[in-house]
Amino acid sequence: MATETTALATEIAELDRLRWASWAEATTLLALLFVAVPLRHIYGLREATQVAGPIHGLAFLLFVLALTRAASGYGWTGGETLRALIAAFLPFGGFVNERRLRRRQAELAAKAKG
């Protein structure tokens, strides 16, 4: 019982990391698309995308690392993993991922208590 509770706590912590990564990926994608790209094309500020692009790129790569780590560590199906990955390419998709992960965490927390 104690071992199962520890395993659930570890999984909840892993999902916490993935939630943060989803949130960072989604936020930087929106900043890139709706702030940096208009600044570049309307005001000719190339620096906006030169800064926002790599920041989003890094956030995306860290999301990929966190996603594959959680998926392989906790036996996600290929469909679940692919759905989360595709959502990350869409504006606001990362927030959908984050909400789904929060629900999963709540389920695990209830299981740990019950």
Next chain:
Amino acid sequence: MSYLLLKALHVGADFIWISGLLALALTLAQVSPTGRTPAEARLLIAMRRWDGLVTTPAMALALALGLTAASMGGWFPAAWLLIKIALATALAAFHGVLSGIAGRLEADANRAPPRWLGYAGVIVIAVMLALVALAVLKPG
């Protein structure tokens, strides 16, 4: 920060990332399929700790410095760079998969490691060689 200094730091972080990833891949490939000896269990714990404290931060640094250097150097959107980014993303994903498997094997001593792990080291080396070739030759 100068472009050359950025590149030097990027290469240094790459070395730490790839060597840590290779060590993780080779360790996982050697884990017994049935049960764990105390030495194997200790090695798994040590590798996971190294992965969390050194290899993963080195990966984040390598990617951050690489993307910044590419942006500073005006390399976007060269085809070789886009392929390099795709390969780095694939390697980051592979890192995540190995990291997840290490966690599973550590948590469950009776879990057998996947058989394809025997090729994990070769995969890391092949991708690393492709990344180096693209960075040095800049084809196209």
